[in-house]
């Protein structure tokens with residue numbers, strides 16, 4: 001399959017990920033432009049505090065609101081979520097300070113950690129950080145939303161992505177335990193109230209938890225459905241990047257996330273007059289051969305290193321043509 005065919009697939013979610021600095025944001029931005037220009041309504045989201053989609057488009061999306069990208073034929077929207085600002089909002093809502101961007105602090109609030117078996121969950125799979133929690137919150141929000149045809153997620157480097165992939169399982173188990181505890185507590189309360197004559201008022205917590213669990217499962221199913229979601233892996237032709245991508249593939253497979261594309265970015269062009277360039281080119285060609293054997297069943301897209309940075313609409317459109 002070509003990337004063009006992938007884009008024609010009517011995907012709800014397109015996740016772009018890989019090692020730090022390999023071109024994830026550039027690929028995500030270029031694919032977003034290309035999809036929007038083909039008439040789809042596209043939202044590109046980044047939870048990277050470094051505000052990289054603004055830098056890539058050379059525009060300002062830092063308001064924390066969905067912003068329409070000007071200068072494109074079609075409907076492209078961008079959203080940069082600032083984990084710190086969102087963390088402050090959550091702090092206000094729960095009346096507790098969140099000092100680091102660590103989601104585990106919310107989960108570890110006094111009282112909650114005592115829940116039966118929860119500490120086992122925390123040990124068996126580290127809870128997500130705030131940025132992954134926010135990325136998944138966006139996946140939940142858009143999983144049932146019909147406004148955007150495609151949501152593109154520009155993910156943070158691999159380590160964060162792996163924690164993002166753990167979230168559905170973590171939440172499913174966490175909410176399951178909360179539900180069990182809640183049911184137990186509310187039965188006990190009903191008994192106490194009926195014994196001592198307290199007034200019975202309707203508690204909606206169980207319904208809320210059940211609805212949250214349902215939403216998590218809907219989003220998880222969409223992420224696992226190859227006709228709805230695809231994870232595009234981006235790498236550069238170096239052995240370090242190859243090894244990291246192999247580990248990423250293992251995790252994607254373990255979580256049943258569909259992924260059939262590898263973009264091999266920043267391949268050195270062949271220039272015999274420059275010894276550095278021809279040496280790099282040789283090394284890259286050798287590594288590309290390895291990539292072809294290591295990722296045999298995948299579609300591999302090779303893109304050259306440009307002689308300048310990929311920034312702004314014009315460069316991004318050119319980059320998207322090379323990709324597609």
Ligand SMILES: Nc1ncnc2c1ncn2[C@@H]1O[C@H](COP(=O)(O)OP(=O)(O)OP(=O)(O)O)[C@@H](O)[C@H]1O
Nearest residue numbers: 020021022023024025026266304305306308309310
């Ligand atoms: N094919 C290419 N040729 C030349 N420059 C490139 C190419 N692809 C990406 N770049 C440049 O490399 C830099 C890193 O790219 P980008 O920000 O897309 O990577 P990233 O994987 O998103 O990084 P991070 O891990 O920091 O989020 C940028 O300056 C980008 O313009």
Ligand SMILES: [Mg+2]
Nearest residue numbers: 024025048052
């Ligand atoms: Mg990036």
